[in-house]
Amino acid sequence: MGRLAVETDQEIREKGVRTRIKGIVQGVGFRPFIYNLALAHHLRGFVSNTSEGVYIEVEGDPDFLDAFHRGIIAEKPPLAHITSIETIEQELKSYSDFTIHKSEAQEHRRTLISPDVCVCEDCLRELFDPKDRRFGYPFINCTNCGPRYTIIMDIPYDRPFTAMKGFKMCPPCEAEYHDPADRRFHAQPNACWDCGPLVRLWAHAGQEIRAGNPIEEARKLLKQGKIVAIKGLGGFHLAADATNNEAVKRLRQRKHREEKPLALMCPSLEQIREFARVTEEEGSLLNSIQRPIVILEKKPNADIAEEVSPRNRTYGIMLPYTPLHYLLFQGDDLLALVMTSGNISEEPIAIDNEEAFKRLGDIADYFLNHNRDIYLRSDDSILRVLGAVPRQIRRSRGYVPIPTFLKRSLEPILACGAEWKNTVCLTRGDQVFLSQHIGDLENLETLNFFQMTIQHLKRILEIEPKIVAYDLHPDYLSTQYALKQSSMIQVGVQHHHAHIVSAMAEHGLAGPVIGIALDGTGYGADGQIWGGEVLVVEPKQFERVGHFAYLPMPGGAAAIKKPWRMAVSALYEAFGDEFLKISLPFLEGIPRKRVDILIHMIGQGVNTPLTSSCGRLFDSVAAIAGVRNYVAYEGQAAVELEAGAEEDLERVYPFEIREKDGALEFLTAPIIKSVVADVNEGCSTGLISATFHNTLVALFLDVCERVRASRKFKQVVLSGGCFQNARLLVQLTEALENQGFEVFSQAQVSSNDGGIALGQAVAADAMYKAGL
Ligand SMILES: [Zn+2]
Ligand SMILES: [Zn+2]
Numbered sequence: 043m044g045r046l047a048v049e050t051d052q053e054i055r056e057k058g059v060r061t062r063i064k065g066i067v068q069g070v071g072f073r074p075f076i077y078n079l080a081l082a083h084h085l086r087g088f089v090s091n092t093s094e095g096v097y098i099e100v101e102g103d104p105d106f107l108d109a110f111h112r113g114i115i116a117e118k119p120p121l122a123h124i125t126s127i128e129t130i131e132q133e134l135k136s137y138s139d140f141t142i143h144k145s146e147a148q149e150h151r152r153t154l155i156s157p158d159v160c161v162c163e164d165c166l167r168e169l170f171d172p173k174d175r176r177f178g179y180p181f182i183n184c185t186n187c188g189p190r191y192t193i194i195m196d197i198p199y200d201r202p203f204t205a206m207k208g209f210k211m212c213p214p215c216e217a218e219y220h221d222p223a224d225r226r227f228h229a230q231p232n233a234c235w236d237c238g239p240l241v242r243l244w245a246h247a248g249q250e251i252r253a254g255n256p257i258e259e260a261r262k263l264l265k266q267g268k269i270v271a272i273k274g275l276g277g278f279h280l281a282a283d284a285t286n287n288e289a290v291k292r293l294r295q296r297k298h299r300e301e302k303p304l305a306l307m308c309p310s311l312e313q314i315r316e317f318a319r320v321t322e323e324e325g326s327l328l329n330s331i332q333r334p335i336v337i338l339e340k341k342p343n344a345d346i347a348e349e350v351s352p353r354n355r356t357y358g359i360m361l362p363y364t365p366l367h368y369l370l371f372q373g374d375d376l377l378a379l380v381m382t383s384g385n386i387s388e389e390p391i392a393i394d395n396e397e398a399f400k401r402l403g404d405i406a407d408y409f410l411n412h413n414r415d416i417y418l419r420s421d422d423s424i425l426r427v428l429g430a431v432p433r434q435i436r437r438s439r440g441y442v443p444i445p446t447f448l449k450r451s452l453e454p455i456l457a458c459g460a461e462w463k464n465t466v467c468l469t470r471g472d473q474v475f476l477s478q479h480i481g482d483l484e485n486l487e488t489l490n491f492f493q494m495t496i497q498h499l500k501r502i503l504e505i506e507p508k509i510v511a512y513d514l515h516p517d518y519l520s521t522q523y524a525l526k527q528s529s530m531i532q533v534g535v536q537h538h539h540a541h542i543v544s545a546m547a548e549h550g551l552a553g554p555v556i557g558i559a560l561d562g563t564g565y566g567a568d569g570q571i572w573g574g575e576v577l578v579v580e581p582k583q584f585e586r587v588g589h590f591a592y593l594p595m596p597g598g599a600a601a602i603k604k605p606w607r608m609a610v611s612a613l614y615e616a617f618g619d620e621f622l623k624i625s626l627p628f629l630e631g632i633p634r635k636r637v638d639i640l641i642h643m644i645g646q647g648v649n650t651p652l653t654s655s656c657g658r659l660f661d662s663v664a665a666i667a668g669v670r671n672y673v674a675y676e677g678q679a680a681v682e683l684e685a686g687a688e689e690d691l692e693r694v695y696p697f698e699i700r701e702k703d704g705a706l707e708f709l710t711a712p713i714i715k716s717v718v719a720d721v722n723e724g725c726s727t728g729l730i731s732a733t734f735h736n737t738l739v740a741l742f743l744d745v746c747e748r749v750r751a752s753r754k755f756k757q758v759v760l761s762g763g764c765f766q767n768a769r770l771l772v773q774l775t776e777a778l779e780n781q782g783f784e785v786f787s788q789a790q791v792s793s794n795d796g797g798i799a800l801g802q803a804v805a806a807d808a809m810y811k812a813g814l
Contacts, residue, residue: 058087058101058134063114063127066154066444067096068199070121071185073142074227079117080140083110087135090143091198095154101134120186120331121156123444142222154473155191155199155502157440158275158420159331160363162187164225169365175214180257180366181238181414184225187331191443192276192418193231197502201230205415212237231414239414241366246403257369260410265375269293271384271398271406275364276420276439276478277391278384278398280405281307285377287347294349296405298386301674303351305335305358305422307381309371316377317344318357323427332440333363337426345377355685358424366412383421390481390491393419418498419491420478429772434792436463438478443499445473446790446800449550453810456496456507456530457802458520460537460564460795462676464488466496466520467799468505469807474547475503476791476800483519492520511535511806513798515565533806537564537798538575539584541761544801545793546581549786551757553580556587556749556783558742560770561762561794562602562657562676571595573655573762574708576745578753581808588699588706588745590659591615592652594644605661605679606632606671610640612662613718616711626721628665656738656764659710666717667730677763684767687731691773695737699744706748708741735767739774746783760787763794 063072068091076089080100085107087100100107111129118124161169165182168174176182183189193205201207211219215234218226226232233239243256253259260270264281267289272279280297282289284306294300308314311325318338320328328336335358340351351357360381362368370379383391384402392398393416398409424436434441450472457467464480477495481488500506509531512524524532535543541564542557557579559572566572567586574590594611601607606628613621622637629637643650657677664679665671669686673679695716698709713734720730746758758778765771765787775785791797 055103056101056134057104057107058099058132059107059129060132061098061100061111061127061129062095063098063124064095064154065125066121066123066156068155068197070156071119071225071227071229072096072122074185074222074224075117075119075122076114077140077142077222077227079110079113083107083113085110086137086140088137088141088143091200093198099132099135099137100140101137120162121159123154125154125447142228154445155194155197155443157191157332157442157444158189159187159440160333161365161368165365166368169368176234178255178369179233179235179238180241180364180369180412181231181233182365183229183231183233185227185229186225188229188231189275192416192420192439193414194502195417199230204230205417206231206233209233209238239412241410241412244399244409244411245407246399251408256410257366258373260408261370261373261376263408264379268407269296269405270408270410271402272366272370272381272410273395273398273412273416274366275416276418276422277393277416278402279381280384280402282380283376284347284350284380285345287349290347290349290380293380293382293405297382299382301352301678303354303356303358304380304382305360306346306350306378307360307362307367308378309362309374309376311361313377314338314359317341317346318359321427323430323432327425327427327432328359328361332423333361334423334425334440335360337424337435350380353682353685360422389485389487391419391421418478418495426766426768428768429775431789433787433789434797435766435794436479436796437465437476437792442478443475443503445470445475446547448472448474448547448804452803452807453509454505454507455509455511455803455806456500456527457511457799457806458513458524459799459802460513461515461518461520463792463794463796464492464520465796465799466492466499467803468496468499468503468507469803470503470505474800474803475499476797479796489519492523509533509806509810511802513537513540513565513802514567531810533809535802535805535809536567536584538572538577538762539579540798540801540805541793542577542579542584542759542801543581543805544791544797545759545761545786545788546579547800547804548788548790549759551759551786554578554753554755555757555759555786556746556755557584557759557761558746558774559762560656560764562655562764563653566654571651571653571655573653573657574659575654576706576742576749578749578755579759581805582812582814583809586705587749588708590654590656590708591710592654593658593662593710594647594650595653595658596640596643596650598649598651601658602661602673602676604672605665607640608658608662609665610637611644612659612710612714613666614641614644616714616718624718624722626666626718628668628671631671656762660764662710662714663717663730663734666714666721667727668721669727680764680767683727683731684735684769686728687735687769688726688728690729690732691736693729693733693736694740695733697737697741699741699748706745708745713737735769735773738770739777742774743777743781746778747781750783756783758783758785760785761793761797765793
C-alpha cells in the first residue's frame, strides 16, 4: 500500500514545460547540449530546431526542471548566444524518453546564424593524434567549431542547405552525426578523409601536382620563396614567407599593392612576440575564437621582411584558425606567413576555384585548393586595441552575422552604406545586422558582391525592407542602387550624421549629443565635401555647429592621392601669392609650372570643390612637414605622420575659431603658418606631428566647451576614420573627460565608413517616424 502511495505522489509532483529559445542556437551544438542536459536531469520530452530558434518540451520533477533551465543559461555551448528564453507550463503529455526531432521548415526565419569560428581544442588534439581517424584531416570540425556563415545557402541550418550538401557522410561520420552523446551530433559540416572535401595542389588551372601531402608540399614551396594561393574559410589568401623580402616584394608587385601593410599569420603567440609587442588584451584577442587580425606594435630587429609593413609602426597579425592553417605551420620552420586577401588591388576576395585560377593566376605560383565551396565571401576581421578597448577596423569573419541589439524596434530597413569600405545593413525589430566587409564600390566585381550580399542577407534573415537608406553623395554606386529601389521609401542620410548615429546606436544614446565627425570625405548638406565637423546630433536630425574653414580641393578626388596639392591649397589660403616666395623642401620635386596650374585652378574654381575635411588637413600638414607628396592609399600620409610623432603633449600651435553664418569656423591658416615656421627653423617632423596632434585636441576641446556653455550638452561622441589615429582618439578622449565631458567612441563597429550603414539605418528609421 505504502509503495503505491509514493508512486501516486510522484505522478502528481511531475510538471510539463515548453520552452522557446531565440538567439544563435542552431549549428552550435545546442540540441545535443539540451539532450544531454535533459538526460542528466531525468527529464522526458523532445527538442527541435525551428525557424525561430529552438523549441523544447520537457516533463519531470519540478526541481530537476528548474535545474535544467538554469543549466541552459549557465552551461550553454561556446558558440551559442541566447537573446530570449520563454518558458510556459503545460499539461503532461507522458513522454517515455527524450528525443531530438528533425528540423521543421517554417515560414518565418527568425533564427540567428553563427559566424565562422576557429578550430576548437578537441578537434586540434584529434588532428595531431596519429591514432585518430581524422589525423591530419584539414577539414576536421565539430559542433563547437568550424565554418558556418560562409557555407550557409538557406535556413534552417541543415546539411542540405549548406556547401556540404554534395558530400554524403560515410558510415562512421553518419554514426557520430546521429549519436547524441557525440561531439559531432548534428554537426552539419562533419566529414573525414573518406567522405569529406580534400585539398589539392595545382601549378596552374588544369595542372595538378600530385603530391602525397599537398599541404606539406605547399609549405616547401613557400620556404623556397614561392607565392601560394590558399583557399580558406571565407575566401582565398595569397601566402608568402614573411621573412623572405624578395618573395614579399614580388607579391606586392603582382598584386598591385604598393604600400599598404600586408597581414601576417604566425603559428603561436610566443613566435609573434619575437617581432611584435603583445599586451594581455591583445593576446586574448588574438586567441579568441573569432581569430581576427590584430594591429600590433613592431619590435625592432625583427626577422620579418621590411616589405611587409614599410614605413609603419605596426603589423597586422593573426593566429591560424582553420585545421589547414595548423597543418601548414607544422614542422616549425616558418616564423610567419604573409596572408593577404586573394584579390587584385581593391577587388573582392576570390572564393571560387575557377575564379581564383583566372583572377589570381598572374599573382600566385601555386594554388592550394579544396572542393568545399565557399558560399559567401568573408575577409579576415581587423581589430586594434586603443585606449585599452578592442576596436573593429574591418568587421567580417568571426563577427558577422551577429546583430547589434538596440533598445527599440526599427522599421524593416536596408541601409546601403557609403562608397569606400562598404558594408550594408538590414534591420529586423530591435536587431541590426551589419554585413561583412564588402570593399570599395569602384568596380563591377565589388558592385556584384554588394548586390549578392543584400540578396543573401534578405533571404537568410527573411527581411523585406520597407525603407532604403543611402548616402547623399549622388555619385556613390550604393546611392545609385538605393535610388533605383522604387518599391521602398527612400531616405537620404548625411554622411557625418550617419557616422555619429552609428556610434550612438552602439552605446544606446538617444541624444542630443555633441558629435565630432572627422574623416576624409563625406558629401555635405550644402553640396561641399565635409570631414571636419562638429554636429549636434539626434538620430532624426543634426545641426552643423562647427567645421574647418573650407579649403579648395584642386582636381577634386585626385587631391586625395596627391597630398602636395592640398598642401599648396592650404598654403595659398594662408599666405596668398606670397607663399611662392617661401622656400619649402616638399616643393622642390614639383615643377613650378604644375604649382602655377594648381593656383590657377583654385583662383578660377575649375574642378575645385571645397572641403572642410580633417583628413585633407592631415594630408597638407604631412606634405609640408616632408612626410610624403603622394600616397598609395587614402590616409597613408596621416598614418605616417602619426607613426613618426614624438612624445611631446604640451606644445600647441595657435588656432583661431570664429563665428560665421551662425556656426563656428576653425581656421586652418594660423596652423599652416606655424607648421611652415617650424619647417623653416629645421624642427623635426616628429615634433611638428606631435604639435599638430596637440593642436587638434586643444581646438576640439575649445569647441566642445563653447557648445556646452550655450546648450548644456556634455555627451561627446567621436566617429569618422580619423579616429583610427590612436593618438588623436586617446588624447582627445582624455582631454574631454578631464573637463567633465562623457565621451563615447566606437568599438563593436568600425569608426570608418565600414560602420556607416548602421548609422544610416537608425537615422532613417527616426527620420521616417518623425515624418522628416
Ligand atoms: Zn571542434
Ligand atoms: Zn566520413
